[in-house]
Amino acid sequence: MTRDTGARAEQRARTRRTLLREGRRLFAEHGYTGVGLAGIVDAAQVTKGALYHHFDGKADLFRAVLAQTQEEVGAAVAAAADAHTHPWDQLTAGCRAFLTASTAPDVRRIMLVDGPAVLGWREWRALDEASSAHHLTESLTALVDAGVIDPRPVAPLAHLLSGAMNEAALWLADTGGDGDLEEVWTALAGLLEPLRRTSRARPAEPERGRPSGR
Template structure:
């Protein structure tokens, strides 16, 4: 009996997250009404408040879910390569490509910093995809592929550049924009390599 209730609670939470995700991506945070999300998910408004406390709580959970998936996408792309340099390039390219995903664009790149605030958004980003970047750069510095330097400022600079490029790609109607962004990224990354590499 307790197992069935836990399963039902989990199903309710998943339904609210799925509907919230869809609506936040299409309508944007400010135009979403929690009661309408609950109704569309087939649950009561009380259930929505029980699971998430507020629209902001639901949004925070959706952002965390999308960022986790984005981190997994980046890690999966990097994991296709053995060479650490190619892992870095593939992970960065996967992050840029994710900017074309309407959910990532609207929820993570556009609304999350404004709704959650910069500090909370950065902390969530750090827990998902940003830590992969830091780990990759640290491995490359230790291997001598990248000049010896503090990794944290380098990771933040590169992360900021990629977030900005992903936003630009998301808004661009130029069909050549993704290729141009990848070439620019490759030039930026190649500038990090040691001269004797």
């Protein structure tokens, strides 16, 4: 790769990062319908041609912003869960991390409100499955394998818990600060606890690195 080629590649990468950053800021502040292409390119200080070089249009840029947002939430869930070794503690830490991360104003607007409306439920769900919901499915599978919860189909349980946490995060955000994260977490923990086999001793803790969380 020549120096000129490398410089052009870096410029393209920088332009893409700028479009993602400014697009995310605008989508979070004004919502998808309140943002136009002209506003995006003005904020990013690029031409429409530059935007179309990287994205097919506003919807495609939003899709990339949403994927980035979901990846960040998934990373927060995984990091919180990886701080623990027991699979049950990984599950609860990951769920709590999801609630905390998803109530951030930009995450809530992009991921939970506009995401399903703009992309449609099926595509939104596919992106969710690749990020935080993937960690939840792996965590529940680990719990079944470890004998912490009774054997059961994991997929429907993961979808039910994911839906409950999405609704809880939306409610927290919609209360405008009146909702209490601790109260929501207590309610969610009350839904999780009956899944655990409490009549037997906790199994030996597995090695670190088991997947986790929501």
